[in-house]
Amino acid sequence: MSHTRKIAVVITARPSYSRVKTVLTAIKKHPELELQLIVAASALLDRYGSAVNYIEKDGFEIAAKVFNVLEGENLTAAAKTTGIGILELSTVFDNLRPDIVVTVADRFETMATAISASYMNIPLAHIQGGEVTGNIDEKVRHAITKLADYHFVASENAKQRVIQLGENANMVFNTGCPSIDIAQEVAKNDALTFNPYEKYGGVGSQPDLSNGYIVVMQHPVTNEYQDSRKHIEATLRAIQKINKPTLWFWPNVDAGADGTSTGIRSFREKYKMENVHFFKNMEGDDFLNLLHSSLCLIGNSSVGIRECAYLGVPTINIGSRQNRRDRGQNVVDVTYDEKEIIAAVDAILKKQERPKSNVYGGGDAGTKIAQLLKELPLQFHKTITY
Secondary structure (H helix, E strand, O other): OOOOEEEEEEEOOHHHHHHHHHHHHHHHHOOOEEEEEEEEHHHHOHHHOOHHHHHHHOOOOEEEEEOOOOOOOOHHHHHHHHHHHHHHHHHHHHHHOOOEEEEEOOOOOHHHHHHHHHHOOOOEEEEOOOOOOOOHHHHHHHHHHHHOOEEEEOOHHHHHHHHHOOOOHHHEEEOOOHHHHHHHHHOOOOOOOOOHHHHHOOEEOOOOOOOOOEEEEOOOOHHHHHHHHHHHHHHHHHHHHHOOOEEEEOOOOOOOHHHHHHHHHHHHHHOOOOOEEEEOOOOHHHHHHHHHOOOEEEEOOHHHHOHHHHHOOOEEEEOOOOOOOOOOOOEEEEOOOHHHHHHHHHHHHHOOOOOOOOOOOOOOHHHHHHHHHHHOOOOOOOOOOO
């Protein structure tokens, strides 16, 4: 009888959970895999919309919780949060004894997962390596690539980049992006399937959504964090002038989140913003359903680049956060400029067609990744290829 492999997946932030939900489901269903789910960092914190509630509601058992976020939302806090993560996760791995550790994407605190697993000689799988963006995530992502043994990338360009970084081509797999798996389900329904105000509360006026609405999700950019307030104010002014029903999502935990939040709050106090409603968070499939039914997405979230490409949702991508990521035909890039944002929205509203793209896969990443986690040889030493 073959050994059941223990797969420890570490979730450090709410977006990471929705991104790998189908992977977790596929591991859980696989007869020869055992899922050890570890929830850490901002995924445990209420103010960023605690992911734990969703995880448990979705029927996943949590094997360990790691509280490691230091207050402050500045660069020192980010470094220390990562340090505490290494200490805590090392203990968790020592207790759980996983066969493989899986880390997701490139948020700063995922570095702790990668370092702990590597130093403890546990094979490390990295989902979504090899992408290029213009911020601190870039360094973290490529550093995790060098620490990881297996690479499950989301696009063909990402695959080539990981191989260029000197990784063994036999250990790099273009599985597509797991979040597209959820988008594939959502794509079956064109209409909004729930009332966002009733289901998620939030604050602000409740504009009528029946004639179309805009979604905004704009995060601070970590290496431009002093400017985060100025950046958000350009978007706020543009939205006020466009004057369409708008559903705005609060930023995630990054250096600069304070500037973004303060900018939104003070603008909201000064102007009534009768067309805008603010949400803290939303379940992944509801959020995609909301986007799929929207006129467009404005901001700098990777959801605009990935899932919206598959769904064909027009996306106005502001600034440098997604700088060199692969794009579908749904994306229009603008700077932090109110006039540019307004012009881009006007152009989108005039267009009829909504082009779709499979640049990030076709919706079967979860099952592909689970199968690879079962079949791959367990290794934590690299073969040099450069």
